[in-house]
Amino acid sequence: MLTTIQRLLWSGLVCCCLALAGCDTVFDVHPYDVHIRGEKNLNAKGVAAIEAATLGKDTLRLAFISDSHRNYNELRDMVADINRRDSIDFVVHGGDVTDYGTTREYEWARDNLARLRKPYVVLLGNHDCLGTGNAAYESIFGQPDFSFIAGRVKFVCLNTNAIEYDYSRPVPNFDFMEQEVTARGDEFDRTVVCMHAAPYSEQFNNNVAKVFNYYVMRFPQPLFCLYGHGHHTEQHDIYGNGLIYYEVGNAQKRKYYIFTITPNGYSYEIVEV
Amino acid sequence: MRSLRYRLLASLAACLVAVGSASAQDTWHRGDDSLVYVARDTMADARKGITVEGGVSRYDKRMHYYRKGWASLIPTQHVLQFCGNMGLFSIGIGWEYGRHKQWETQLLMGFVPKYDSDYAKITMTLKQNFIPWSMYIDRGWSFEPLQCGLYFNTVFGHDFWVKQPVKYSGGYYPFSTRIRPNIFVGQRVTKMVPHSRRKYIKSLSFFYELSANEIGVMKFGYNGRAKFWDVFGLSLGLKAQLL
Numbered sequence: 001m002l003t004t005i006q007r008l009l010w011s012g013l014v015c016c017c018l019a020l021a022g023c024d025t026v027f028d029v030h031p032y033d034v035h036i037r038g039e040k041n042l043n044a045k046g047v048a049a050i051e052a053a054t055l056g057k058d059t060l061r062l063a064f065i066s067d068s069h070r071n072y073n074e075l076r077d078m079v080a081d082i083n084r085r086d087s088i089d090f091v092v093h094g095g096d097v098t099d100y101g102t103t104r105e106y107e108w109a110r111d112n113l114a115r116l117r118k119p120y121v122v123l124l125g126n127h128d129c130l131g132t133g134n135a136a137y138e139s140i141f142g143q144p145d146f147s148f149i150a151g152r153v154k155f156v157c158l159n160t161n162a163i164e165y166d167y168s169r170p171v172p173n174f175d176f177m178e179q180e181v182t183a184r185g186d187e188f189d190r191t192v193v194c195m196h197a198a199p200y201s202e203q204f205n206n207n208v209a210k211v212f213n214y215y216v217m218r219f220p221q222p223l224f225c226l227y228g229h230g231h232h233t234e235q236h237d238i239y240g241n242g243l244i245y246y247e248v249g250n251a252q253k254r255k256y257y258i259f260t261i262t263p264n265g266y267s268y269e270i271v272e273v
Numbered sequence: 274m275r276s277l278r279y280r281l282l283a284s285l286a287a288c289l290v291a292v293g294s295a296s297a298q299d300t301w302h303r304g305d306d307s308l309v310y311v312a313r314d315t316m317a318d319a320r321k322g323i324t325v326e327g328g329v330s331r332y333d334k335r336m337h338y339y340r341k342g343w344a345s346l347i348p349t350q351h352v353l354q355f356c357g358n359m360g361l362f363s364i365g366i367g368w369e370y371g372r373h374k375q376w377e378t379q380l381l382m383g384f385v386p387k388y389d390s391d392y393a394k395i396t397m398t399l400k401q402n403f404i405p406w407s408m409y410i411d412r413g414w415s416f417e418p419l420q421c422g423l424y425f426n427t428v429f430g431h432d433f434w435v436k437q438p439v440k441y442s443g444g445y446y447p448f449s450t451r452i453r454p455n456i457f458v459g460q461r462v463t464k465m466v467p468h469s470r471r472k473y474i475k476s477l478s479f480f481y482e483l484s485a486n487e488i489g490v491m492k493f494g495y496n497g498r499a500k501f502w503d504v505f506g507l508s509l510g511l512k513a514q515l516l
Contacts, residue, residue: 027356028506030383031453031488032428034390073496100450102488108503131432131450132390139389163440202442 031102032131036139038107039114042122043142049119050090054150061087062150063118063271064257066094066196066228067250068109069127074251074273075112081256081273083117088258090150091118092157094228094248095125095196101133106140121148123157125196125229126203129164145176147183153261154188156180156219160195160227162205171205177215190261191219197229198245199238213239223266226257233257233270349516352379357484357508358455359383359398359426367400367512377402385428392430400424404461413465413476420480421458427451457484461512478512 029035054060063082068075082088097109106128113120124137124144137144144159162171172195193216197203204212216222224244231250238245246268249255254273259266348366355362360383367379383396401422409415427435433451459482466474489504 025502026507028358028484028508029356029361030358030385030394030396030426030428031486032390032394032433032450033385033388035386035388070491070495072492073498099491100448100488104488104503105492108492130446135390166440 028104031100031104032133034103034132034135034139036103036107036136039110040139041142042110042140043146046090046119046121047146047148050121050148050150053119054089057089057151058263060151060153060259060261061089062259062261063088063091064094064194064226064246064248064259065091065251066123066248067096067125067231067252068093068112069096069099069250069252070105071251072108072112074254075109076115077254077273078251078256079112079115081271083115085258088118091116091120092155092194092226093120093122094194094226095123095161096127096228096250097122097125098128098130098133101128101130101136103132103136106133106136110140121146121155121157123194123196124159124161126161126164129161134164145173147180149184149188151261152188153190153192153223154180154184154219155192155194157194160197160199161203163203172208172212172215174208174211174215178218181215181218181220185220188220190221190223192223192226192261193219194226196227198225198227198236198247201229203229210239213241216243217241223261224259347516349514350377350379351513351515352381352510353512354381354383354510355508356506357457357482358453358486358506359424359508360385360394360396363396363398365398365400373407375404377404383426394428394430396426396428398424398426407463413467415463415465417461417463417478417480419458420461420482421456423454423456424484426453426455453486453488455484455486457482457508459483463514474513474515476514478514480510480512482508482510484508 025037063085065075065078065082082091093113097113098105109122113122122141124134124141128134128137134144145157147154147156149155156177158172158177160172165171199209199212200206216225222243224246226246226248228248228250230247231253232247233249233253233255234247236245236247237243246257248257256271256273257268258271259268346368348368350367350369352365352367353362354365357363359381363381363383365379365381367377369377379398379400379402381398381400383398385394385396387393401424402420403422404417404420406419407415407417428451435449435451437446459480461478461480463476463478465476483505485505489499489506493499493504
């Protein structure tokens with residue numbers, strides 16, 4: 001009799017363990033388990049919110065941050081600073097929300113970004129690809145190539161971390177870019193291209209750097225390009241054709257951009273937090 | 274050369290005299306168990322005295338120690354552990370050693386379900402336990418107030434590397450995505466199975482552990498703050514002592 005009770009007790013305990021492991025942050029299955037607890041598919045929600053908030057607006061203000069990595073304090077400070085500015089319409093994070101691409105880091109970054117009171121999207125960085133990071137990104141944020149239209153400006157967000165993919169998927173994806181040139185063509189007149197790693201960085205597939213420029217220049221009125229990865233706040237005319245690539249520093253440097261796009265052009269300021 | 278050979282022979286002779294003078298039981302019964310190998314497939318109980326026809330040859334003695342050596346590698350415990358950054362559950366084998374059996378080494382294989390990733394994963398863990406105290410309570414129950422140590426976990430799959438692949442410039446990713454160190458502290462209770470009821474298991478222990486790896490420690494280290502469960506993870510387990 002006693003053994004039956006003991007057996008029941010033990011098996012009950014084992015079942016409890018399994019049940020707890022299924023639903024709680026107390027138990028860690030594995031750093032790369034891609035066992036996402038909480039919100040998923042955030043970029044689709046962000047895109048919908050951005051498009052709704054900027055519909056019919058002719059002046060846009062966006063904040064561009066990037067490379068927050070392990071610097072959650074700095075990320076929180078920047079989020080708080082962005083929240084204080086009512087004029088900002090939406091936020092773009094240029095990628096590298098993690099160091100190791102582990103699931104837990106993704107959740108920490110997501111939960112810190114959730115403090116933003118503006119709609120936002122997050123690009124895929126090279127660190128975010130490590131291990132099962134790309135799967136975690138797709139689960140939490142969505143496809144790494146995506147676009148949205150704010151006001152009448154199309155934002156094309158691209159995965160440019162070519163070296164992380166070893167030709168297993170097209171990076172940069174020219175088919176996607178080609179589609180985006182004409183997709184929803186009557187809803188936008190100008191274009192901003194966002195990416196994590198710029199052409200001629202060591203992550204980029206530099207064999208097609210000029211082809212990339214060819215595709216970028218096919219978009220209706222490319223305004224400027226945004227990127228991170230280099231951890232410095234710099235501006236470069238990479239191809240010498242007048243299209244400026246704006247690099248934002250990592251979160252640790254506590255700097256981010258605010259771009260204001262008006263019907264006549266655009267301006268930017270560098271904010272120090 | 275001759276003197277060396279003489280010295281070797283002399284020391285061998287001294288050894289033989291020493292062995293011969295000790296009782297058969299002392300000579301044979303050096304380990305914990307009293308069973309000794311007296312022939313290729315024959316064992317005898319040293320406590321009852323060894324009587325082998327024609328005496329025990331040097332070959333038999335050597336084979337005894339040879340077998341005894343390999344027999345010491347037989348795992349003495351089986352382990353089942355839930356979570357702890359080594360898989361949803363892991364099963365493994367282990368050995369204990371030391372004067373008070375306060376050291377344990379375990380080798381576990383873990384299973385990570387697919388969840389939202391592309392494939393389910395298998396992991397392997399090498400774990401070193403230190404259990405400094407054991408308190409006997411009553412009726413075969415005992416309590417180990419501290420078990421601590423470290424383990425290294427490796428995950429199998431083409432997405433993970435020990436060292437960054439050559440395609441990256443030197444030192445770009447100065448860490449491993451495959452092997453991860455963890456430290457842990459925990460406690461456990463043990464129930465001895467009485468001799469009369471013993472079938473396969475000598476004692477059964479239930480333990481819990483709080484473990485941390487460098488990802489959570491890094492979060493705390495760089496930001497000066499982190500939630501308790503961001504740094505630590507709880508894992509539960511069972512240990513069946515067989516030998």
